[in-house]
Amino acid sequence: MVPLSYYLVLSGFLFACGVAGFLIKRNIITIFMSIELMLNGVNLSFVAFAAHWHVLAGQVFVFFVMVVAAAEAAVGLAIIIAVYRTRETLNVDQVNLLKL
């Protein structure tokens, strides 16, 4: 049996990768994927805890997170397409119309 800490370390690593990607990358799609990475890092820790404590709530929660993530992906991708159509770029530093 794989100990709980392994999962948690992996989960933390995934989350840290997501954070790092989010902060470093400029391409909006990469940023988007980083977010998914963070979400799934968290999901992993949920599932790990659920299995460890034999409580179903963690797994149920993961389903919810996945549903929301799917919805977010749909909306987010739609926005990305719209942004690309109008601005012809995916570099977030150039999408700064709202800045003063």
Added chain:
Amino acid sequence: MTSSLHLWLIPILPLAGAAINGFFGKKSSRTAVTTVGLVFPGAAFAWALSAALRFSSVDLPYQEYIAHWIRSGSFSADFALYLDQLSLVMLLVVTGVGFLIHIYSVGYMWADPGYYRFFSYLNLFMFFMLTLVLANNYLLMFIGWEGVGLASYLLIGFWFTKDSAASAGKKAFIVNRIGDFGFLIGLFLIIQHFGSLNFTQVFTQVQPLGPEADAGLLTAIGILLMVGACGKSAQIPLYVWLPDAMEGPTPVSALIHAATMVTAGVYMVSRSHLIFERAPMALTVVAVIGTLTALFAATIGITQTDIKKVLAYSTVSQLGYMFMACGVGAFSAGIFHLMTHAFFKGLLFLAAGSVIHAVGGEQDMRKMGGLRSFIPWTFLTMGIATLAIAGIPPFAGFWSKDEILWQAYQTSWVYWLIGVITAFLTSFYMFRLLFMTFFGDYRGARVDDHGHAHAAHGHDEHGHGTPHESPMVMLVPLMILAFLSTVGGLVGIGNRFENFLAPVFGTGPVAEAAGEAASHGTELLLMGVSVAIAIFGFMLAYVLYISKPYLPQKIANSLNGLYKAVLNKYYVDELYAKLFVKPLVDASTDILWQGVDRKVIDDSVNNAADGARHVSDEVRHMQSGNLRSYAGWIAAGSALVIAYMIWMGVR
């Protein structure tokens, strides 16, 4: 309790009048305002009369419970009314004289733009005064006490665009506040030691106590109550507001600052007579203050040239008489003088108002003179009032003043002597007023070049050729009051008035019955002396102001320093300004305003704001608008939190 008198109607009716005129008077016609303003106090008077008629059919003291008000532990104070012989006298004086003055005001204030406001305030005053008189506990009395102070403030400053009127109103209010402070402390002492403010409950507890040989609790209460009375009733050292209060319209001076409100102190002291009788030292304080005030104010009255100022000092002096009576234990004599004084002093003020009206707003007696042919009715009624206040028999003032002097004589001849000197001065300055105003030649402007005078006064719009008589609506109250001033004293013959009040005051500490029979001759002698001295005052005034009018100036010149001191009211106002007002103003400016307010409060607020701005200026840079930098901050923040939690967990 045989039947209910529904006393609550008496104060409520004027309150309704005040509310109607106050809320709707601005839009209503003058006739409507007049109707409301007269009907409600008139109805109160009628109801008071009917209560007086049914007076014998109820158990005394009659108490009427309206609603409960404060219940706190064992202490309670209710809205409840109390009627006995004393409050009945006050009730009739307040509603009766008050109603007459309301009628008079219709004529006097007719042209004033604030007509509705005036009647609203006047009715409001009636409400509070009646609450004061009818209350069955000190607390409700205090409400009335403060309320009349408010009404007085509003009415003194009635012409509030005039600077002097506005500040006179403030002065009255603030000086009264000093007195009220003493009154309140007195009430607290009563609560602490008797657990109640209800008259009946307090007095039944006071009753079994013996007179205090040394200064004790009752002495303290008595003196503190007297401090309150000094403020409201304008006694030394708090009398300074009353002469300034003459800035108000003349009916106000008559109603509030002569006939009713200023006598509230006398009423309160009389109401508390059980406390005072057991505190001889407090009683002595009352007598000394009263006597000194009577003499002091009378001397100032001699030199004043403003017709209303003379009457104001005269009022202070007569109030001193009443306190002297209370101080020697002759409470019923004090109340008797209160009643007759309400008649003749109310009349004097109203007549003075009629004079002022006749000469177009002029108040300086040096610019009057010879008016008796122009305004005969005013002259006649004012003459009667002057005879009454001077103490010429058989007019009202004679009986009450004589009663006070006689009672004072039985306590100490010093009081009597000062009282007689005051009576002489009173007679002198009143006849001086009468002669300067009505005799000799008219010294005022005959053509209407004094339009500015009445424009400033605002009560008379039409032009003035020669002085003219006031309208009927003003003269009728004068005549009624003149009638009362003539016969009002007769109720005192044979101690009838005293016997009427006897259930309230008991026989008093002065051994009345024994002393009276033995020294009937003395009483007659004293009576003769006081009449003689009144006539002497009259003659002196006649000599100085009619037969040899150049003399007063000569006397004034030869007594230069003294005359100047008296003319300037002994510089009391200036003294108070130096002693109390200036230190207070300076301390407030330097310490409270510049020190506490500017340096501590303002600066702490400003520094807090400055600090917040400086911090924000620095922190602002975090909010760059770059989305990823926000995310970086969030990540850094959560890393910090997690690190902290791990560190805590490890520990």
